[in-house]
Amino acid sequence: MSTTTTPYAAGLGERGLLRLATAGSVDDGKSTLVGRLLHDTKSVLSDQLAAVERVSRDRGLTAADLALLTDGLRAEREQGITIDVAYRYFATATRSFVLADCPGHVQYTRNTVTGSSTADVLVLLVDARKGVLEQTRRHLAVAALLRVPHVVVAVNKIDLVDFAQDVFERVEASVAAVARELGVAEARAIPVCAVDGDNIVDRSARTPWYSGPALLELLESLPPSEDVEAESFRMPVQLVIRPQGAAVSEEHREYRGYAGAVAAGVVRVGDPVVALPSGQQSTVVGIDLGSSSLPEAFAPQSVTLRLADEIDISRGDVLAAAEGAPTPTQDIEAVVCWLGDADLRPGQRLLLKHGARTVQAFVRTLDGVLDLDDLHAVPAESLSLNDIGRVTLRLASPVPVEDYAVSRRGGSFLLIDSHDGRTLAAGMVGATLPSAPPAPIAPEGDEDFDI
Amino acid sequence: MTRLCERRRRANPGSSPTPRVGMARIVEPPQPIIIGRYTLHYMTVTEVPSHAREATLPAEASPAAYGSAEREPARRLSQLDALEAESIQVIREIAAELERPALLFSGGKDSVVMLHLAVKAFWPAPIPFPVLHVDTGHNFPEVLAYRDETVERLGLRLEVASVQDYIDDGRLRERADGTRNPLQTIPLLDAINEHRFDGVFGGGRRDEEKARAKERIVSLRDEFGQWDPKNQRPELWNLYNPRHRPGEHVRVFPISNWTELDVWRYIEREDIPLAPLYYAHEREVFQRDGMWLAVGPVSQPRDGEVVERRLVRYRTVGDMSCTGAVESPAATNAEIVAEVAASTLTERGATRADDRISEAAMEDRKKEGYF
């Protein structure tokens, strides 16, 4: 069989994936913008476009409603809103994108948290006429807490304010102020008109005062977010692989490997590693991916490690670089996005899933909830659906968590209802909420002072 | 059947230093940013080069051209490696968390890729769960032969749920339009109950269809097998939660984020054997609803439909009576990759009559428990 690749395929093979999520208040134009991005990059195949045009015509619209490319559920089309995340894919000459079009409605915030949790870049839409709304602040707070590596602000519906520069600048400044308060280091703003495609793929002649890149240009040039070289190796063990049964070949009878996805850093054959929480040490003697052996593996590869010693390791343990391994703990302070329908209260018992381990957790205290009006923590008795709060948890057994600020994978956890299995919260270890009324906002370029 | 014989594995699929396409980047080490009286540890500060596209190297540039002398080439996974890693993680996690999972295997390309990923996930141990085929009775014989060869080669346990049995004993009735794809739901749900499967891996991809685009990777089904798209469980980071109450189960879609093109590029890269009808071959076909249908026991031309011999291949395989072939000379994986990359129709748009029934046909079927 021929194994030569076409030039096109060869070019595709070298690209990385950038995961993008949309955010912003209801009707600010997220789905329209995603549709525009797909349409203007010629990523919509003709039968899909024909279907969208047909539905649009049936509704008496004169042009295709591009939001229908992602609003695919019956209920979404009836109501003209997004209810749950739609995933779409497209590629340009330099990058491949996974687009997660998230809902804006407050009721569906948990779906927006879902879409944002894996994003490399969040595109936050703001209606130029309305400016920053409560959902804008909530989504920006979520982006800050989740530490989405890049935030881009699309100031949309600029056509409805006559492409006015001063309106854009006012909105840009107010988003920047909120971003700064929440600790989002960079939130670059672009004036766009999603329905017509201004500054989405190509720069628009209708905003001559804007000299920055169009949205796609910016997305194509964002630097990759993870730097595995700078991280310390971590891998939660998902499975211990010990081939058994008659079908296993002679050479693999003695095989014993630890399968998992590298959560951070790089591991090489010969590296000393430690198993957590036991603290037992060994050396990596082999790294397998299927039947091929690799000299090294790095995040987020899924591999199987073989070790020099037969130490006691089981599912849920973490293999870490021997140097600087985290200390397992039973006490966790964290910020949680509460996604359960019933409230969270101190004294509650839940399950906590971190990496490949699930343990019982007890809610010791609730240390505050984020007030979205003035962006600081206020005392609270309970957390309701979509609240962002700080909690102190006690775990039934030690877990090697890390600060979320240091490691997205090492510091993230789920809270789960032990009765019905529901996912109740997204947790970030060691994250904090602003604890007092915010100090006066520091002027631009002056935020590196210490207090 | 030469495709089924030779297997070439890439020496180190994951280890080749994958070049980042020429982009300058300045990333300062993450440091807590202190504003006012509070600290929010936050993100890297990035500087964006304004004309990244101009800095792009041509696709033919040799790998050496990407790395710079001073800097070790960054370790970045290529798109396919990233997708593969995610899928394997999902398969392992669900296999570890659940007691009785099963993998839906039809012999079609998506389930073949999923099975290949499962082999990698557990190697050198065998796949620790059975495969389940919901057999419409309207199969392409080549696909059934391929299914059986694959099951045999990998030493798998195959369970078959047969739509034909249901029709024969009256539990299901043939539809007026003759298609059996929608009839698979009941036999599937019964098989899940009978075998007490608590999780079922499916080869569904989000890029296939707009209702599938809304699916979680791990997706809950109630005791009737129903999907509730308006009330899906949050799915955060790469922490998958398949817990559920007794009687419920989860559907798991490890290749959710793969596109048709990714699937074909992966088949090419890994040299995965497929049923021969995916490759160009001559076949007796006739045209119906703008599609080329094969002449066979369940798909006979009606009056006025002319049988012709054409060079065709299949983009999807399903119920033979309603799955269309596309005219194509593409006989190798490389040629198919090129063809799919240039295609202007989605695979379902081009080949599935049953999806054309209504705007929300797939959503409605999925709500009832279809894969």
Ligand SMILES: Nc1nc2c(ncn2[C@@H]2O[C@H](COP(=O)(O)OP(=O)(O)OP(=O)(O)O)[C@@H](O)[C@H]2O)c(=O)[nH]1
């Ligand atoms: N004039 C104008 N209208 C726009 C623009 N972008 C979006 N709209 C309109 O705004 C309405 C809402 O657009 P959507 O894209 O559905 O908004 P959304 O943010 O996805 O809404 P949710 O997902 O429900 O939160 C639609 O009627 C769009 O046509 C724009 O740039 N200019």
Ligand SMILES: [Mg+2]
């Ligand atoms: Mg929307």
